[in-house]
Amino acid sequence: MPATIRAAAPADVGAMHALMYELAEFEKLTHLFVGTPEGLADALFGARPAAEALVAEEAGKIVGYALFFHNYSTFLGRRGLYLEDLYVQPSQRGTGLGTAMLRALAAIAVERQCGRFEWTVLDWNQPAISFYEKMGATVLPEWRVVRVAGEALERLATPAEQPA
């Protein structure tokens, strides 16, 4: 039986958090993974949700998830749909589940009149890039992500010293 894709529910948070850790392991980034199930529950189902999610369920087990939120383009004057994470367990790969989840997200984007559906990919991940391009996606060659975090963010937030 193929997996069913549906909106995440509060009862899915534990399973989703476990899959997020699996994704961090796959990316060899567990040392950067500090998210908790409680934080995830609050982000998805708290008073001010920061994100939404789809899950893929097979035989009562959560085998994949997609976490997304909206961005906004001043050029388009419209919201976009931004996919933060897409993860499918190794046992489910090659079943078309990843494609089905991307299609489900595209349908949400169209239904909500979003101008764009976007995510990021590592430039060395050619199999993923080819897969996305086959689906009609474009990889933007020129844009780079700029990030300020941790102590650098604290410093930037501190008012500049005034000249004496």
Added chain:
Amino acid sequence: MPATIRAAAPADVGAMHALMYELAEFEKLTHLFVGTPEGLADALFGARPAAEALVAEEAGKIVGYALFFHNYSTFLGRRGLYLEDLYVQPSQRGTGLGTAMLRALAAIAVERQCGRFEWTVLDWNQPAISFYEKMGATVLPEWRVVRVAGEALERLATPAEQPA
């Protein structure tokens, strides 16, 4: 007198929209600019805001703006602050206004306990990259933005044909 940085108000929408068009001209992308003042007003001040903005005002005139929204990192389990647009009119450049706006945004990010403050830059814009790096920002070399829009998005959203 240096410009004052403050939260945007509904009365600023017309001036902000004009600056957005100036930014599109600077980027030689006016053919892609389809946003309207009405759409911007709804995005910033409607029932379900999609973004927030700061403006820089000098002698009663809006001379710059920053438009931002929140993203979310499952790794950090926290929201981030994402800067979509930062624009300062040519007449105001070199006054430190851009830096002051980035500092004001960083302060908002810290106050809201955001894990990151992020934006994007064109890889050939070395003056901007050097400026950001001097402020403590890191340019992520490996990530590329993937985008599906227009007809490709409509196609992706359409259920795949079933085998006969």
